[in-house]
Amino acid sequence: MRSKIIIAALAAALTGSAAYAEETTLTISSYGGQYQADQAKAYFQPFMARNPDIKIIEDSSTSNAKLKAMVETGNVTLDLMLTDDSFGLDSDAQWLEPIDYTIVDRSKFIEGAAGNYRVASDIEGTVLAYNEQEFGDNPPKGFADFFDTEKFPGARTLWKYAASGIFEAALIADGVKPEELYPIDVERALKKLDTIKSDIIWWETGSQAEQNLASGEAAMGLVWIGRAANIADKGIKVDWTNWTSQAGYWVVPKGTKNKEAAMKAIQFFTEPEQQVEFAKLMPYGPSNKNAKIPEDSKFKGLLPTDHLDTRILMDSEWWAKNGAAVDLRFQEWLLQ
Structure with missing residues (x-):
């Protein structure tokens, strides 16, 4: 037993x-x-x-x-x-x-x-966010308006990063169709960015993007949707006419x-x-x-x-192959 x-x-x-x-x-x-x-x-x-x-x-x-x-x-x-x-x-x-x-x-x-x-x-996504008090009943709609400083005056805040969607945004604003974005025409995009260069406040962290918009220092910006949502109670609205998808x-x-x-x-x-x-x-x-x-x-x-019907789907494979060269040109442009 x-x-x-x-x-x-x-x-x-x-x-x-x-x-x-x-x-x-x-x-x-x-x-x-x-x-x-x-x-x-x-x-x-x-x-x-x-x-x-x-x-x-x-x-x-x-x-x-x-x-x-x-x-x-x-x-x-x-x-x-x-x-x-x-x-x-x-x-x-x-x-x-x-x-x-x-x-x-x-x-x-x-x-x-x-x-x-x-x-x-x-x-996720990078979206066009704007200060409602700045524009009232006539807010910016899409990347073309983002680049139109006469109709929509004020500072713009952008991520200081080549692969952030700013090249795509510039080309869309310049008339390029989403399906024809790649390969990126770097010089054409930079020429379009030249038109707002003096109005750009660069951000390098999400908190800076929030601060630039919430404080009123920037009238609009291309920012991460999470950051735009964080300051919705401060009069920051989001336009979905064009946005880049991540x-x-x-x-x-x-x-x-x-x-x-x-x-x-x-x-x-x-x-x-x-x-x-x-x-x-x-x-x-x-x-x-x-x-x-x-x-x-x-x-x-x-x-x-x-x-999803208005998203710009970024080509990660293209950026993986060309990102280093584009960033080098971007850094040169920043210093010009």
Whole structure:
């Protein structure tokens, strides 16, 4: 009898050890701050509740360079990372695991949101925001008006970054059709930017963009939608006639030991229920085309995905190949 008890106890102990050993720890790196806190509410916590055998550890030091170094040294400590439009392209294949579309449903995403090595977490945008008090019943509408300083006088605030959408905005204002933007005619874009150069207040952080508009120093600007939404109560309005589309993307580092769990997480994070929950917290649209935002949602109307018919979809592959050269020319122009 005693031997049976001992055997049963050993069996229970071994079963418990096996269950413990099978628990997966998924390390996810994102942008930190309120953005990541809202991701935790909408994505991470519900995922762990649904998958008790997977524990998520959060990291907020997301860095393309860090990921590359991990892969190159064989010391991969991240399983899933959020990145921007500049990374996760086919040209970055050496550092990334292909998205496993037997786990992730590729058909559920809006155009441009699902690539070979990345999947959009949310759809963001750079929009034309303006001070309502400056223009009253005659606000600017679209990039052409943004460049029209006679009809719409006042300072403009722009991101001091070549791949921010300012080249696309300048060309659209100059009459180029969205489908004919690429390859970017750099000199034509800079010539158009010359027409407002003396009216530009450059920003390099989102908080600077907010301050420039909220203080009245700038009458209008091309700013991130999240920043425009932050100061809506200060009389800042958004025009959606033209806007450039960006996104946050999930990528999986090559060599992760938890590839299947990472793909499972991507699939869950991009399901309609989770996408809607995140859009209730942040003014970023869902990458899942089946996610329906309630009409009474706080950011309904301010989500980029409410205005997909007017978006300018930036060509990330083109910028990846040409960005360095364009930026060099941009820096020269800034000094002229």
